[in-house]
């Protein structure tokens with residue numbers, strides 16, 4: 627009941643605004659840095675806290691989410707942003723689907739969607755406050771406990787990525803079941819994507835009302851779409867989400883930067899840079915200079931060191947970071963990995979990555 631004492635008002639004053647300034651393309655003393663999956667199994671304290679607890683039960687406990695979020699930026703590394711501990715699959719759960727985290731296998735839907743008729747099994751009108759209020763409580767509690775040290779990022783899965791999980795029933799290499807829907811049932815696919823978009827918009831606005839200071843939309847499965855399918859089944863919904871969230875926020879005088887991360891979706895980079903997001907997140911397969919050229923200074927960029935570079939010795943990590951910073955430049959740039967941290971990564975090397983970003987970017991700024 628800890629969160630009863632915390633309301634989404636009177637949050638502590640923000641002390642480090644480098645991340646928010648970089649989102650808006652403003653000058654910063656150093657390049658801000660955070661890592662996708664920064665709260666994760668590579669940390670012994672994370673494994674200890676999570677041991678024996680069900681993953682989605684943990685997601686439903688605001689106190690546990692707060693603890694797991696704070697383990698990283700507050701206690702381990704000087705990251706410039708925190709991301710709330712949760713998962714993208716809480717949305718399909720809120721829409722009435724059962725999702726379990728199976729050890730050694732990852733998230734699993736015992737009854738995935740098979741045919742268009744199965745859409746009737748989903749909740750037609752999701753009460754987002756009721757179904758996902760636990761995430762909002764976690765955000766409010768965490769923002770208070772962060773004590774203004776760094777901003778708090780909220781997030782969601784994008785419609786296509788969530789649709790892919792709901793049909794595949796879990797992770798997949800081909801996504802052939804979900805893509806079968808795109809080619810065989812385009813109307814039903816659009817119906818599902820629209821249903822997801824509606825829930826996502828309310829969910830993101832709820833996260834901001836609860837205290838999220840930036841929002842990231844994960845289109846983790848952009849890479850299995852080609853440019854044509856991306857144009858039809860991903861991009862319009864990504865745009866819709868940003869436009870609707872921003873329109874609503876503008877009405878209440880709020881300005882919350884939004885980040886879109888379409889993994890392996892380079893073919894869509896130009897379009898993504900004109901889709902109402904302040905920041906485009908990049909995976910490691912894009913060269914920093916070419917990403918800058920192709921986005922034409924319209925957005926800030928985030929990324930994109932190969933996560934596996936963290937297996938290199940610290941000196942090599944430092945060299946790779948320096949090159950990455952020279953490629954992106956230090957303005958309108960947020961350093962990150964090109965995807966999440968893996969469980970076997972050495973926390974010390976994560977620390978070396980953060981330090982290299984701060985040190986090299988301060989030097990480059992002085993030049």
Ligand code: 1CP
Pocket residue numbers: 661662663664665666667676681709710711712713714715732733781796797798844846889966
């Ligand atoms: O028991 C555990 O701790 C399992 C590992 C784990 C963690 C730490 C999962 C299972 N989810 C999470 C938390 C999580 N998930 C965060 C927390 C904040 C942080 O980054 O520190 C975030 C942002 C996510 C988002 C998420 N979940 C994505 C989008 C990002 C990405 O990786 O592309 C995706 C695709 C998921 C699904 C998911 N959840 C977990 C796993 C192993 C997967 C991937 C399954 C698969 O596709 O094979």
